Amino acid sequence: MDPKPEDAFPLDYLLTNVEANLFTVPTRKNERCIYVLMLSDTSGGANEAQLLLYDDTPALITTIRIPLIMNDTLPLILPMNSPVLKVRAGWSLRGSCTVNNVQAHLMCFDL
């Protein structure tokens, strides 16, 4: 079943320099697809956002590091059928940034 715009939902987080859980994909789902990822630096200096993918053990699978220019917004936007990031059922996405803060806006859908 192809995702439709009506199935998408936003998630918003304020990333801090302390790693925090953004979400865990419910096990009754197959995966969560993120097709819009916007990161805005609010620290006023050079910054770096980290997105950390954990499996259901939970063990760290990978860390995605995204450098940000001062006060800049980095938009990563792809069509719904080719998402930026997929997170499997039971897995978690955690996030942090080097310097407080980074505002994260995601658009997702669950399959």
Added chain:
Amino acid sequence: MPEDIIKPITEVLLKENENIALVYPITGFTTWDTFFFRVMRRYPLHRTYDSELAEIAADGTVAFNFLGKTAMGDGDDILEVREERPFRLLHLSFGVTPGEIWMYKSIPADTVQTGWGYVTPSVIGDKFDYIPGHMSPYDNPSIAMETILHYNLSCHLGLKNDADRAIRPSIRMLGAGYDTMQITSETFINKILSGVKPCRFMTVGGLRMFTYTVPAEWKEPTRADAPLIAKLMGER
């Protein structure tokens, strides 16, 4: 060729002068009571059900209830056919948005629809006997939720929110209302059963057993059983 169950309901609605048959079960599942009708006139049915629905929590459910004018289970039943219209048929489908809302149908009201063989009726939240919005979307309700209604036949809906977030769903009903005339000619009915005359057959109540009730004004049904079908097929 069997109809694709996610074909839009608009592709199977009847026009004036076409035939429809409603099939009801008889104990033992070897005989089916079938009522035949000719559509004399029709008119579109379209209705949305939005603010009448409350928000459903993530993974939450809404028990079977009628679609009331003010809310589910509250106010007049918007799908009720008036007693003085015994030959009025409502032929429609339900679509829902977003796609993660699951619809369960109960028609008649205490008969949960199923196509599976389980003895125990399904309950809301089961991973079967539901139609998700992906299969019958709001903007294009499909045959998967095809429904026929008449006086004395009610339809209740149950819902489940399979998403990980609270959702206030929207339901859209799309179809046509028919004023019909019952077909009672045995000769003509036999031609329909033989496949000579076109007719849209509609199963009422899924594949469950139940005791049906139809308007008192309806004439006796045709009891379709194996000997009758064999006889008619032999005559073709």
